Amino acid sequence: MEDDEGTARKRQRRRAVRPAGPVAGAAAAEPETEALSLEKTAPEAAPPEAVTPEAVTPEAVTPEAAISESVTLEDDAAEADPAPRRRGVLLTGAFVLVVLALVATGVYLFVENRSVDADNARAERYVQTARQTVLNLTTISPDTAQEDVDRLLAGASGDFKAEFEGREGPFVEVVQQARVDSVGEIIEAGLESSGDDYGDVLVAARAMVQNSDAAEPEPRDFRLRVRVADDGGVMTASRVEFVP
Helix, strand or coil, X not given: CHHHHHHHHXXXXXXXXXXXXXXXXXXXXXXXXXXXXXXXXXXXXXXXXCCCHHHHCHHHCCHHHHHHHHHHHHXXXXXXXXXXXXXXXXXXXXXXXXXXXXXXXXXXXXHHHHHHHHHHHHHHHHHHHHHHHHHXXXXXXXXXXXXXXXXXXXXXXXXXXXXXXCCHHHXXXXXXXXXXXXXXXXXXXXXXXXXXXXXXXXXXXXXXXECCCCCCCEEEEEEEEEEEEEECCEEEEEEEEEXX
């Protein structure tokens, strides 16, 4: 009887310490099942327009896409407002006109400068030919009389050459017999006028002349007008006349 009472008290104690809720294993299983259910249903509940972090990163927009979008926006802006395009065309046309004007001016100046240079060079040749002609005319020696006359005729043409041709022999004999010695000097020379194939040059010269009757050379001044003929680039003295 006492054993039955002791057994009954143990059962009562066990019942007294047992928790009032469900079994521990069952209670743990139910929350875990509920959490898994929420995880499975969470993506389905997310709205379709949700933006992931990867979608807003700078790498999501490629350089090609950015350039294409920029060009498209510029084209749209140009089509929407044609005024800038017209201004660009007008500015381009004005720039082209200015460049063409500058090029034309440069070509003109280049050709003009070449023409002026050619004229100056031609005038200089006229003057140099006249200077040499007068120098040959006023320089002669009894020992080289024939060579001096030949040199003078080599640079002569027209009327001037005709005056000497056929007379060079007697002229040389007079120079040799009188012992005429003349040394010429050009003081000044300049172009007076010119044409398509000639140039008139004024020459001031001085000759120191000595002969068998003079003990010392005597100066003699001359002013001459020399017409220089241009025969295809060959310059010769075609006429020589004294100027008072």
